[in-house]
Amino acid sequence: MFTKILIANRGEIAIRIIRACKEMGIATVAVFSEADRDSLHAALADQAVCIGGARAKDSYLNARAVIGAALATGAQAIHPGYGFLAENPEFAALCKQYGVTFIGPPAQVIAAMGEKSAARKLMRENGVPVVPGTDILAGWEQAVQAAEEIGYPVLLKATAGGGGKGIRLVERPEDMRAAFETASGEARTAFGDGSMYLEKYLSPVKHIEVQLLADEDGNVVCLGERECSIQKHNQKLIEESPSPAVSEETRRALNRAAAKAAKAAGYVNAGTVEFLMDDAGKFYFMEMNTRLQVEHPVSEMVTGVDIVKWQIRIAAGVPLEFNQSDIAVQGAAIECRINALSPGRVEFLHTPGGPWVRFDTFLYQGYSIPPYYDSMLGKIIVYSWTREEAIRKMQSALCELIIDGPKNNVKEQLEILRDERFRQGDYYTDFLSGRGGA
Numbered sequence: 001m002f003t004k005i006l007i008a009n010r011g012e013i014a015i016r017i018i019r020a021c022k023e024m025g026i027a028t029v030a031v032f033s034e035a036d037r038d039s040l041h042a043a044l045a046d047q048a049v050c051i052g053g054a055r056a057k058d059s060y061l062n063a064r065a066v067i068g069a070a071l072a073t074g075a076q077a078i079h080p081g082y083g084f085l086a087e088n089p090e091f092a093a094l095c096k097q098y099g100v101t102f103i104g105p106p107a108q109v110i111a112a113m114g115e116k117s118a119a120r121k122l123m124r125e126n127g128v129p130v131v132p133g134t135d136i137l138a139g140w141e142q143a144v145q146a147a148e149e150i151g152y153p154v155l156l157k158a159t160a161g162g163g164g165k166g167i168r169l170v171e172r173p174e175d176m177r178a179a180f181e182t183a184s185g186e187a188r189t190a191f192g193d194g195s196m197y198l199e200k201y202l203s204p205v206k207h208i209e210v211q212l213l214a215d216e217d218g219n220v221v222c223l224g225e226r227e228c229s230i231q232k233h234n235q236k237l238i239e240e241s242p243s244p245a246v247s248e249e250t251r252r253a254l255n256r257a258a259a260k261a262a263k264a265a266g267y268v269n270a271g272t273v274e275f276l277m278d279d280a281g282k283f284y285f286m287e288m289n290t291r292l293q294v295e296h297p298v299s300e301m302v303t304g305v306d307i308v309k310w311q312i313r314i315a316a317g318v319p320l321e322f323n324q325s326d327i328a329v330q331g332a333a334i335e336c337r338i339n340a341l342s343p344g345r346v347e348f349l350h351t352p353g354g355p356w357v358r359f360d361t362f363l364y365q366g367y368s369i370p371p372y373y374d375s376m377l378g379k380i381i382v383y384s385w386t387r388e389e390a391i392r393k394m395q396s397a398l399c400e401l402i403i404d405g406p407k408n409n410v411k412e413q414l415e416i417l418r419d420e421r422f423r424q425g426d427y428y429t430d431f432l433s434g435r436g437g438a
Contacts, residue, residue, distance in 0.1 A: 001316050002026055002077045002101070006070040007045070009081030010060060011362045012378050013292070014041035017079050020308040029073045031066055033059035035370040040362045047073055054372050060084045063091045070100050077101035077315060079308075083374065086291040087114055103315040105269050105290050113265055113288040116159045117197040123285045126264035128257050131276060131284040133199035140180035144173050146198050153201040156180055158187030158194070164234025165190045169201060202276055204428035207231065208243055208283060209274040210258035211299040213310050214267045215319045222255040223299045223307070224329040228274075229429045230416060237409075237432075238416060239295035240334045241302050244387060244425025250281050255324070261288060270296075270311045279428075294337065294379065297358060301333035301383040332387040334394045336413045339375045344368070344406035352397035356383035359401070369406055377408060387425070391417055 005021055006029040007014045014030060018041060021028045030045035035054035042048040049069040052059035059065065061084055070078055078100055080086035092107035104110070113119050117135045124130050134146045136159060147154045147170065156179055158166025166187030168179040180196060188194035211223040227243035228236045246254065258273040265288065272293050277283040296307045305327070310320070338361075345368045351359045361378025363369075369377070380397050384390040398414050421427045 001318075002312065004029065004046075004073070004075045004077075005103070005312070006031065006066070006073065006075035006078045006100075007041070007081065008060070008066045008078050008085055009083070010036055010039060010041055010373065012360045012376070013081040013083075013294075015044060015362055016360055017081060017308055018044050020306065020312065024309060024312065026312070029069065029075050031060070031069050033372075035372055038367065040364055040367075049073065054370065056084065056372065063088070063094055066091075067094055067098050067100065071098060075100065077103055077312075079103040079311070080291065082292050082294060087289070089114065101315050103269070103311050105267055105271065109265055109267055110290045113290050114160060116157060116287055117195075118159075119265075119288060120197075120285070122264055123261055126260055128261050128264070128285045129283065131199045131202065131286065134197050136195050136197055137180075140177045143170075143180055143196070143198055144176045147173065147176065150198070150200050153203075155199045155201045156183050156196055157199060158183060158191065159197055160187060160191040160193040160195065166196070167234060202278055202284075204279055204430060206243070206245055206277045207236075207274065207286075207429055208246065208254065208277045209272050209289075209293070210254050211270070211272055211293070211296065211307070212258055212262055212267075213270055213305075213307070213314065213320060214262050215314050216268055216317060217319050218263070219320045219323070220259040220262045220267070221320055221322060221324050221327060222258050223303045223305055223327060225251060225254055226295055226298055228295065229427055230422070230431055231429055232432050236295065236337065237339075238334065238336050238413065238422075239298055240332065240387070240390075241298040242329050242332065245277070245281075247281070250277075250283070251329075254283060257283070257285070259324075261285065269314050270307050294376070295335050297360065297379070297381040298333040298335050301356070301358075301381060302329045302331055303327055331383055331385045332390040333381060333383045334387075334390050335379050335381045336394060336398065337379050337409075338377045338401070338403070338413075339409045340369060340377050341375075341407040341409060343371050346403060346405045348402060348404035350400070350402040352380065352400035354393075354397075357393065357397050358382070359397075363403065377403065377406070388423075391423060 004027040051065040085091040089107040089111035095102040153171040184194035230238040275283040382393040
């Protein structure tokens with residue numbers, strides 16, 4: 001087992017990983033930018049190293065600076081969290097080159113799954129249902145031809161996309177050129193790759209994902225599904241497990257498809273297979289996220305499995321000590337992402353508490369939120385034996401949370417929870433936007 005791990009991230013996820021390491025008796029190294037000198041994750045780690053300027057490209061995205069910090073402090077492994085370098089195959093390969101263990105899947109698997117059209121092809125070849133679509137498009141003219149065959153409306157998607165970037169809905173052929181060029185340019189700026197592919201636009205549709213763990217011996221265990229259909233601008237706001245729309249039969253089918261996808265990819269460590277599911281319960285592979293997800297706590301709540309600790313154990317060569325028959329999804333868990341709507345200093349902070357209430361955050365009273373990074377301030381996760389009780393518990397927790405200073409989206413989260421469609425579990429990805437799709 002490792003004795004020291006460097007966390008190549010910031011904010012709540014860095015703190016989450018530091019806490020897991022402390023419970024395992026593993027020393028931690030935090031890296032931080034100039035803007036994060038007063039950050040909580042740097043204070044909580046056993047060691048902290050400044051790796052560059054405030055902007056992510058000068059610090060958290062500087063792969064060689066991160067590797068250098070690991071080598072200088074004697075860290076044997078690097079946990080990338082999510083975002084930044086977490087799905088960067090070059091970084092994973094660089095870790096291996098310098099003899100530092102990357103806590104995640106092999107570089108070649110990250111690369112293969114990150115190329116969305118190639119991933120779709122691999123899934124098709126291995127019997128995993130895929131949304132009708134294309135491989136990489138040569139240009140907008142080919143996109144028009146493909147859309148005519150598939151049928152409008154269609155979604156243009158960046159092959160290297162993520163976080164809602166590089167996606168455009170196209171309903172008419174005359175809109176294809178502008179949509180293609182805009183989405184491709186956006187993807188090129190965000191990911192350094194403007195390649196695009198096309199999918200049939202499904203509506204209404206749910207966004208369902210399956211959390212899994214896979215060890216080096218080829219064992220794959222699925223930890224149930226998460227319902228992620230409450231989204232704004234293609235960004236998730238509320239996640240829950242289990243999905244109120246998934247039957248036990250469909251759950252087993254989702255688990256089988258996710259396990260098949262992981263084995264086809266040669267997957268190792270924690271990962272998530274994302275599906276679109278129509279109102280008839282038919283589901284299709286969308287993509288595979290080769291990292292820890294923001295919403296992983298809801299899966300931990302309903303299964304009792306600490307996903308971060310198992311990421312570390314698997315990276316150290318420890319095989320899974322349980323199989324699929326040992327996993328039982330019990331009760332209901334909900335997560336609400338608390339996002340900043342403006343910058344500011346936290347003048348007063350009160351966090352919710354009580355049985356089975358968890359607030360993962362990096363905030364503290366007096367902390368000034370830097371403007372350079374993601375807007376998420378934290379996430380509230382609650383658990384109860386029934387979904388109805390979990391909804392009430394989340395409402396109580398949201399009402400108890402006080403962040404005096406930066407404006408946030410707590411009011412919007414409460415409005416969603418009070419909506420009858422949400423309470424009935426009868427909602428799709430168009431819940432906030434008025435449009436379906438993902």
